[in-house]
Amino acid sequence: MSNEKPNYFDLVYQVVREIPRGRVTSYGTIAHYLGLKSGARMVGYAMNAAHTMPDVPAQRVVNRQGLLTGKAHFETPTKMQELLEADGVRVENDRVQDFDKVFWDPDKELGI
DNA sequence: ACCGTGACGAGAT
DNA sequence: CATCTCGCCACGG
Numbered sequence: 456m457s458n459e460k461p462n463y464f465d466l467v468y469q470v471v472r473e474i475p476r477g478r479v480t481s482y483g484t485i486a487h488y489l490g491l492k493s494g495a496r497m498v499g500y501a502m503n504a505a506h507t508m509p510d511v512p513a514q515r516v517v518n519r520q521g522l523l524t525g526k527a528h529f530e531t532p533t534k535m536q537e538l539l540e541a542d543g544v545r546v547e548n549d550r551v552q553d554f555d556k557v558f559w560d561p562d563k564e565l566g567i
Numbered sequence: 568a569c570c571g572t573g574a575c576g577a578g579a580t
Numbered sequence: 581c582a583t584c585t586c587g588c589c590a591c592g593g
Contacts, residue, residue, distance in 0.1 A: 496588060496589080497590075
């Protein structure tokens, strides 16, 4: 049944919108939450098109190391860091400080 | 219709 | 411990 194909892009946007201000998460975490074990790339690619979607704080999504790998895709290379700092997240040398403290886990926060 | 590429991650060597 | 390779889905050429 389920003739509908799972549109992961949309699912990713839904999750990203739930990220609270001052928190961040990783591509792989979102992917895992959606059931994609190794679909982290998909999440990143979805973010590439996120600028077409409103209310999608892509700056709150970083890689597993807490690095702002996608900063180059923002309006300006420093925009991502500025947005994060505006959220209250400390960023230094393109890396989120206290990453484990500001980390937002959907499995934990939203529940499974 | 086919192939390559892409804001990543985990496992293998 | 560092490096390499494969896998995941979608989209462009």
